[in-house]
Every structure is written in C-alpha cells, then in structure tokens.
Amino acid sequence: MLAYPSGIDLSSRALQHLADILTGHRRRIGFRWCRLTCGRQALLVLAHLRCGDTYARLAAGCRASGALPGAVHNLTAARTHGIPAALAAGDIKCWADKAYQGAGPAVRVPFRGKTLRGWRQRHNRDHAKIRSLGERATATLKCWRLLRKLHCNTNRTTAVVRVILALELAT
Incomplete structure (x- = not known):
C-alpha cells in the first residue's frame, strides 16, 4: 500500500x-x-x-499565499496577506529569517551580527535547524524552470506554485 x-x-x-x-x-x-x-x-x-x-485538488493541502504583482519585499507581502496578525491571533509561532525583524511577537527571527556568543549563538544555530525544511522547500521551488518563465495573472501564479508544492510533497 x-x-x-x-x-x-x-x-x-x-x-x-x-x-x-x-x-x-x-x-x-x-x-x-x-x-x-x-x-x-x-x-x-x-x-x-x-x-x-485534479492538480487543484492535489494542491489543496499545500500552503502558499497569493502572489502579488511586481517586486514586493517579503515582510510587506506577509503583512498584505495578514500573516503576522493571523499568527498572533492564533498564538502560533513561526521562524523566519532576519528580513522579518519587526513582524510581531509571533514571528521569531535570529539575532543580527557576526560575533555572537553564548546563548545568542546557540539560539541562531537552533533557529537555522528549524528553518532548514522551509528553506529547502523554497530552494526546490526555485529549481522549477516554469516559474522563471511564467508570464501570467498573479492568481494563476499562486495556483501554479500550489500545484508544484503538491507535486514535490507527493513522495
């Protein structure tokens, strides 16, 4: 089976x-x-x-927020979709990269700086281990040639990303 x-x-x-x-x-x-x-x-x-x-049904279990037109910073896109507020309202913690500094209490980010010591260095190491799965998924998405050559409506782009995630998670 x-x-x-x-x-x-x-x-x-x-x-x-x-x-x-x-x-x-x-x-x-x-x-x-x-x-x-x-x-x-x-x-x-x-x-x-x-x-x-259908591909839409295969993708139903995957999470990908809607695409925004143009070049938008990650934190701006997250705020546009209400992700930090939803995480805070649901008391859900998430781990993000340094670009999300100031996103709110629900979004945990690593400490800045190259010469960290003690518990801050351990915090950043543990933070990187937790985030590694999400980073791998993002890297996998970037390997899809289709996404580099996609010229269509942002709603369709979101659907394509969800389908790709479903394909990647199928095994």
Missing part, C-alpha cells in the same frame, strides 16, 4: 509498472527535461485516474 496525501489505496506494483512504462516512453521519444521522476509522475497519473484528483 502506498501512502499518498489525498488518501488513495494504491499498490506498489501498479505504481512501479506505470513508472517502467513512462521510463520506456521517455527513452523512445528522447525526453530528458522533466522535473518529476517517472515514479512521481506515475503517482500523480494514478491519483488522477483512481480518484479523479
């Missing part, structure tokens, strides 16, 4: 069989530029065929 975010029951054998077929097809047509492995692509195809899941 293969666990999948939308909760389908799927045999590993079916998944492997489709992945093998996709691998052969890619070789025949000479297709090399695909972000997804054949296994991940097979998983999404089977999720669609088994449950009728």
Whole structure:
C-alpha cells in the first residue's frame, strides 16, 4: 500500500509498472527535461485516474499565499496577506529569517551580527535547524524552470506554485 496525501489505496506494483512504462516512453521519444521522476509522475497519473484528483485538488493541502504583482519585499507581502496578525491571533509561532525583524511577537527571527556568543549563538544555530525544511522547500521551488518563465495573472501564479508544492510533497 502506498501512502499518498489525498488518501488513495494504491499498490506498489501498479505504481512501479506505470513508472517502467513512462521510463520506456521517455527513452523512445528522447525526453530528458522533466522535473518529476517517472515514479512521481506515475503517482500523480494514478491519483488522477483512481480518484479523479485534479492538480487543484492535489494542491489543496499545500500552503502558499497569493502572489502579488511586481517586486514586493517579503515582510510587506506577509503583512498584505495578514500573516503576522493571523499568527498572533492564533498564538502560533513561526521562524523566519532576519528580513522579518519587526513582524510581531509571533514571528521569531535570529539575532543580527557576526560575533555572537553564548546563548545568542546557540539560539541562531537552533533557529537555522528549524528553518532548514522551509528553506529547502523554497530552494526546490526555485529549481522549477516554469516559474522563471511564467508570464501570467498573479492568481494563476499562486495556483501554479500550489500545484508544484503538491507535486514535490507527493513522495
């Protein structure tokens, strides 16, 4: 049984069989530029065929705030979407980078400076460990070639980011 975010029951054998077929097809047509492995692509195809899941539904469990037009600083974008206020209202703590200094009590940021000692240095080290998963997810998103060449409505950009997150979290 293969666990999948939308909760389908799927045999590993079916998944492997489709992945093998996709691998052969890619070789025949000479297709090399695909972000997804054949296994991940097979998983999404089977999720669609088994449950009728659309990309929007696959992305429903992922979090990505709406895109804003133009170049907007991270903290400004977060405030525009009401994220610091929502975190404070829900008494939820989050860990952010130094750019979020002054975002509010719910947003924890590292200490500034290169010559930190003692508990401040330990705080920054622990802070970096906590943030590493989010940083990895962001780095993965930046690898998607589609996002560098995307010229469309910001609502559509948000949907594309959510779909990409769903694809990345599928395995």
